[in-house]
Amino acid sequence: MPPETASSPPNSYVFDATTASFEAEVLQKSLQIPVLVDFWAEWCGPCKALGPILEKLAGEYNGAFELARVDTEAEPQIAGAFQIRSIPTVFLVRDGQIVDGFQGALPEGQLREFLSRHGIAPAEAAAEAAPEQAAPPADPHAEVMRLRQAIEAEPDKAELKLDLALALLQTGAAAEAGQLLDALPANLATDDRTVRARARLGFASLLEDAPPPQVLEAAIAANPDDLKARHLLGVHHIVAGDAEAGFEQFLEMLRRNRDFEESLPKKALIDAFRVVEDEDMVGRYRRKMSSLLLV
CATH class of the missing domain: 1.25.40.10 (Tetratricopeptide repeat domain)
Structure with a gap:
């Protein structure tokens, strides 16, 4: 990260992680929101290209993720724990675990794709989309029938199939819901609703032979x-x-x-x-x- 970035006005979603604070500020915080961990050094040219873009996105995404900067020269213990071999290296930490990462200075478009792949979207966009997610209907069986008819009319509309999978879960039809989720395209596979539906399927499967x-x-x-x-x-x-x-x-x-x-x-x-x-x-x-x- 270039010196001018470190001295610029602080971004509330960007911070410098240290060995002493890493547990609380990165691992514990990742239980609530995703944390990108950027390993950099002042002598690293590609780091100077990547760092400002990551900081810009952290501000633009308005709290959808936080950016933890780790200076490998100042914090060799953290770099050693993550087995950093080259910089810049970026890891995505969620629920206390590394879930993905990349090396090198990616362009902004690829960084946005990386975030999107993990269901991370700007907070403003998420707030605007929320009203479109209607509350579950009083009669989930009627909703299943309505969605089946909608899919017949628009068979290529994958969003309707996700809606149908969610409705089927409400009726207990876990097997068919699972088949629909498995067939979703990549852009919906990481949708928050898809992740939630898969978790429900996992719970339901545990009760197949369980005592009351x-x-x-x-x-x-x-x-x-x-x-x-x-x-x-x-x-x-x-x-x-x-x-x-x-x-x-x-x-x-x-x-x-x-x-x-x-x-x-x-x-x-x-x-x-x-x-x-x-x-x-x-x-x-x-x-x-x-x-x-x-x-």
Whole structure:
């Protein structure tokens, strides 16, 4: 990153990450919003080309992601942890994990495509699109019929097929919904609604041979450390629409044994965050999860 960028007026969505702050400002923050981590150095020519574009996009996207700058000369520990071999290197961190990245100074158009591929869009555009997402109909079966007719009239309109998959999930037709989601084009495969629908399918599949909630509650009463029962009970709650009860079961799993079945408690919470549309509730439970993980 060029010196003039570092001394320019601060962008509220851009910050310099250090070894001391990395856990809180990057990993923990990525539980709430995506974080791009840009590894750079003052002697690096391509870094001077890439850095200003990334900062411009961070401001333009208005909080849809944050940009963490890591000076590899000043912060060799972070660079070593990420196994940086050349710069500039950029990683996308989400839910505490690296999900994608690239090396070299990409042009602005390719950077926008990279962000779009991961469902990251300018905050203003997302706000404008929100009203178009109508509330679920009172009768999901009627909505399925309406969408089937609409698809017959416009068979090449992929958005209608995504709408149909979502409606089918409301009726319990998970198999057909899954087939429709699998056939979606790449531009819709990372749509927030698609991600949420896939997470719902994952939860539904866990209940195929699961005991009913009453049996699971009895098992937990007899043995509070029965984390398999807690997991299935939490899934039952999520599928039934009682998100808070589901979150509480997954949090209790995390309190009792965060490493259970390869970090299943954390994975269950993250999957549930993708399903639940109540942003305030999700934010509250993300913070609770973060607090437990940092203990």
